[in-house]
Amino acid sequence: MVGGGVVRRRITVRGVVQGVGFRPFVHQLATRSGLTGLVGNDTAGVFIEVQGSREVVDALRAELIAHPPPLARIHSVHVADVPTKTETHFVIVASQLSTVGTSSVPTDVGTCDECLRELFDPTDRRFRYPFVNCTHCGPRYTIVRGLPYDRPATTMAGFPMCADCEREYHDPADRRFHAQPIACPACGPRVWLESGGARGGDDEDAIREAVKVLAGGGIVAMKGIGGFHLACDATNPDAILRLRERKGRKGKPFAVMVKGVEHARRIAEVSGDEAAVLTGPERPIVMLKRWADQGEVDDGIAPGLNSVGLMLPYSPLHHLLIDDRPLVMTSGNRSDEPIAGDSADARERLADLADAFLMHDRIIHTVCDDSVVRVFAGHEYPVRRSRGYAPLPLKLPRPGKCVLAVGGELKATLCVTVGDHAYLSQHIGDVESIDTLAALDRTAEHLLDLFRVSPEVVACDLHPGYLSADWAAGFAERRGVPLVRVQHHHAHVASLLTDANWQGGPVLVVCFDGTGYGTDGAIWGGEFFHAGTGTIERVAHLKYVPLPGGDTAIRKPYRTALAHLWAAGVPWAPELWPVNSAVASDAERRVLRQQLERNVNCVPTSSMGRLFDAVAALACVRHEVSYEGQAAMELEAHAAAAGSCEPFPFGVSDSLPIELDPMPTLSAVVAGLRRRLPVEVIASRFHATVAEMVRVVARVLNATAVGLTGGVFQNVTLLDLVSERLRTDGRTVLTHRQVPCNDGGLSLGQAVTAGGIQ
Ligand SMILES: [Zn+2]
Ligand SMILES: [Zn+2]
Structure with a gap:
């Protein structure tokens, strides 16, 4: 390859380009085109040097951008001219450790069709072998100990390849060329x-x-x-x-x-x-x-x-x-x-x-629960983002500080921002015990180690009692970096705006969930914000209801119902389910009434999750829950069975922030129950009421676009009702597509807020 018009170019590719067959793909492309040069992994991605006639080199560059391997996700391509060399082949070179930049860690991929065919082919040497995999499938993140992604840096390092596997691994024409977890019955796990x-x-x-x-x-x-x-x-x-x-x-x-x-x-x-x-x-x-x-x-x-x-x-x-x-x-x-x-x-x-x-006997280096998704309006709507997705990064609108964010208490994930990428960890769980806290600690160390970064800022929730916030404070102190406490719903809002890649002006964001510590010390959860880059203002919320005993009410919706009835001025009549002594003892109710009357140990709350609980208990759907959101999910099942119904009334204040008063709703629910309305109808009318609340606030504030976030929006029946009303009114609706609307998405919102990006 010498003569006129010969060029050599160094192409660096960033994104999800390791563990997805990128190097073999480039090798095949270059060899087929008669080009010479090299390709390799470094900690930042893939580097390629390619030499040949200008047109052919440019065609290769265009082809790898246009048709990369199916699992690759290219974030950037950088091309520079370098001096030509004397060489005869195109080769894959050993991985290089570079100190700058960060490559994405590949995710675990389900068994591909070709491997599946081999698995059930009696003539194949991997017939019924439980660890068959190739460049297009198999474990990745869960077996990676370090980067770059090569066999010695995975838990497959302990399985020396047999001669047959070795041959496949080194054959550029083979599907297992540089497939790091390659294995067979002769040499692999059992x-x-x-x-x-x-x-x-x-x-x-x-x-x-x-x-x-x-x-x-x-x-x-x-x-x-x-x-x-x-x-x-x-x-x-x-x-x-x-x-x-x-x-x-x-x-x-x-x-x-x-x-x-x-x-x-x-x-x-x-x-x-x-x-x-x-x-x-x-x-x-x-x-x-x-x-x-x-x-x-x-x-x-x-x-x-x-x-x-x-x-x-x-x-x-x-x-x-x-x-x-x-x-x-x-x-x-x-x-x-x-x-x-x-x-x-x-x-x-x-x-x-x-x-x-x-x-x-293959070691799992990083535990990773199954991911959970819904499909809403033709798009993935994540409920739990874990195996198969973690730790794929989200692209940020611009680079910011390197932040480690630890999420809230329930459904915790971690987020590390590096440049203009936000890496979300797998699902860690409810950080309420030493075990989950230890998992959080391990995950933080592993992610920071993989990406070779040291956070400049640590972010956590505003809640004074969260274990994760204590951990974050300790970590920040040890590292000598600032700790930023981000209000729970502010983090949800930032998470949504980042997820939806919203670059427009300030927008109305609705955040409905169960529990978040507010800036005024109340428990928030029925919130509306006017939010844009760097600004956030609470413009509407559910009217505060005093909740006796705070968190105990979360497990016992009948207590929340009694508090709501008291606030609405509806007498605790014995025919109402939460007043039934089979549900709550007379003594418990007496104590509860005293607490309410004297305002002792009562926390004011604007939580939408609690309002769902109150209605669920009144309608005798559920009085005590065994998992978070159970009462609301069962109420949704009843609502979905009824189809759409008319909303109940509710109050709207004139001044800012707007107060939405659910007391007329509660009174109407009670009246409906006395008229023996079926529970499906009560549930459906209540869903319509909540959707109508969103519509009214959007109208009063004349919002052109409305975002929907917070755990309550896992309820797709509600999501559907709200979206439909907003669209009918000509408003743009923003919903999550990459991270959960629940607390699994909090760490992202904390990170972009603390990093000054959102
Ligand atoms: Zn495969
Ligand atoms: Zn083998």
Whole structure:
């Protein structure tokens, strides 16, 4: 390659370009075009030097931008001319450690079609091998110990490749060229079964035995990609009940794994968009509308709800285990503990929960729960962003300070901003115990270590009692960097504006959730803000109601209902459910009344979540909850069953901030109950009322665009009603697409606020 018109260019590519087959792709492209040069990974991404005639070099650059490998996401491409060299080939060079910039860590990818074909091909050397993977699929983030993403920096380092795997790994024409987790039965990880402390069969035997245990109604703890699952037969009510009892999980829904989309359709309604998400490489749990007759699964899966979370197999082991029988696949933990990822730890923690353990010897470096998404208006609407998505970055409108944000208390995630990228961690859990706090600590260290950054600012919630905020304060002090406390709903708003990539002027953002510590010390949660870059103003909220006992009310909606009745001036008449002595004892009610009358230990709240609880208790949908949001979710199921109805009345104040008074609503609910309106109608009319509140505030403030965020908007029935009203009035509606509207999205909002970006 010498002569006229020969150029050599150095092309640097940033984004998700490691672990997605980018180097083999460039190698094949260059070799096919007769170009020479090199390609390699560094900590910032992929670097390419390519030499040949100007036109061919430019064509290669254009081609890699236009048609990169399917899992790659290019954020930037930089091209520079460099001196030509004497060389004869195009080669893949060893990874380089550079000190500047940060590459994205690749995510875990569900088994691809080609690997699946090999898995069930008796003539293939990986026939029925539970760890088959290639450049297009397999574990990534969960096995990565460091960057750049190469085998020695993963937990596959302990498995030396056999000659056959080595050949594939080094053959540019092979699908496994530089596939870091490459493995086969001769050299890779194995599975085995453990039961009653003894080791049973290996590989085929182990899988056969596990299937037998499941078919017999037993519970199997299965080591997977991101941690342990507890699995049982989803059509067996006894097995489900046993799992609930052992796990200490009363009513919270279980996710179910089904063999394919057709199987999913036997249980729930699956649209084309939903099928695409179910079968996508991220393989999340997709929340779907369950058939009224429950389809094939037992009602114990998701009691009282009209939805069900389904997912398809995403590891070869799942494909080998699952047949026509749908399986409950819930995270391997007791309620409120983090998911187990380490084999020894799982043996100890899950000993009383599982009848057998299906183990393997590939180490899970980072535990990662399954992700949960809904599909709303044709787009993904995340509920839990974890395996398959974490730690993919979100692109920020501009670079800001390097911030570490720790989220709130429930559904915590971490966020690290580097330049104009925000990296969100996997789901960590409810940071209410030492175990989850330790998980938060580990995740922070791992992310900062991976990206080789040291935060300039640490961000946390304003709440004085959060463990995560204490941790953040300690961390900031040790590092000698400032701590920024971001108000809960301000963080939700910033999260939405970043997620929706809103670059326009100030916009009205509605933030409805359960609990957030307000700047005035009250518990907020029914909030409206006028927000733009660097500015936020509370322009409307639900009128304060005194809540006796604060957090106790969260678990006992009847207490919230009694407080709302008291505030509305509705007498505690014995025919009302929360006044029924089967629900609350006379003594408890007496104490409650005294607290309210004397205003002792009462916290004022504007929480929309609590208003949902109050209505749910009044309508006898639920008096005590066993998981966050249960009463509201069950109320939604009733509302969805009724279709659309007329709203109840509510009050609107004249002055700013606007106060929305739900007391007329409460009185109307009580009147409706006395007229024996069906609970479905009460629930539906209440949903319409909340939607109408949003419409009225948007009209009064003449908002052109309205954002919707906060955990209450996981309720898609409400989301639908609100969006429809706003659009009818000609307003633009902003909703989440990449991060959850619930507290899982808080860390992003804290980070962009503290970093001066939003
Ligand atoms: Zn594959
Ligand atoms: Zn091998």
